[in-house]
Amino acid sequence: MRVPEDKIEAYYDALSAFWHPVARSADLVESPLGVRLLDRRLVLARLEGEAVAFEDLCRHLGAALSIGDVVEGCHLRCRYHGWSYDRTGRCVDIPARRGRPIPREAKVRRFHTREAYGIVWVCLAGEPQHDIPPFPEYRDEEFHKGPLRTYGPWRASVPRVVMAALDDTHFPWVHPGILGDPSQPDPPEHEVWREDGRLLSTYTMLQPDNDTVASGEDRPALEKVTYTNHLTPTSIRLVKESAAGTYVIWQASSPISWDETLVFSYQARTFDRGADRDPDYERLQDEIQEQDRPVVESQRPWLLPPLSSRMMLYIRPADLPLISYQKWLEELGIPQQL
């Protein structure tokens, strides 16, 4: 199914007002890094200690600055003819023109950049209109945090990826024996509401025994768990309460393009707090992601179709969280695809 260019452009426009994760802070050290966001090539660099994002395009003859060098920790130098840019994006050295003024137009476009949770975030709009997706457990000592991980890129749009984490009625089908039990396909009762510009949903269900829901001896085959999901249009934080304690998955999706999504993810837990246990939790998460991936990548159309089109036949009450999320995107003017 072809996607009209104007729909893609409108989608990029709408998402450009949000902060998007683009790289690990730890990866931005001595060399520049080329990344893609909303199909735009960006170069990231750490200049004078600050993470900066520029258009990945030298003002001289258009070479990619991401294949250049960071010089003395403060300038980004193009590999082609050595033009150097400071952290504001202004050209400060043209080796073939030394001793003469540098043209005023010799600068590259700089985008808003921030660092939070060990991640570099970029907003492409003139003024960011939203916050970075909150992750309160990051600094909460009650929680042990696993390492930052990335998944993908998946061949799917961001809303499809977020909805895969929001939707629980697929658990018995896609994650049998881990998150759901095929003998119990009845959906839980969902509550969905808005708060402080975010969407929240909660539900209680029975989940098969695994490390994230139970601990100790004599674990029951099925454990009662309550999820509370906190959403922004591009991220989800799943807070799961169970006999084991509180287990959190935080996922921020980066729209590399309209049909490619890279996920930055953390796990946090109040129990089983040893870092030596992290690989077991990572393996579980990897398995779940790999079960989701082929299904999500198979979904069409790539961007969500408008609710009014009835191209997706939601059922109530099971799909209430998905319907609410999609309605919310429509209210926010995030375009859909027919």
Ligand code: FES
């Ligand atoms: S293209 Fe970058 S210095 Fe010439």
Ligand SMILES: [Fe+2]
């Ligand atoms: Fe899933």
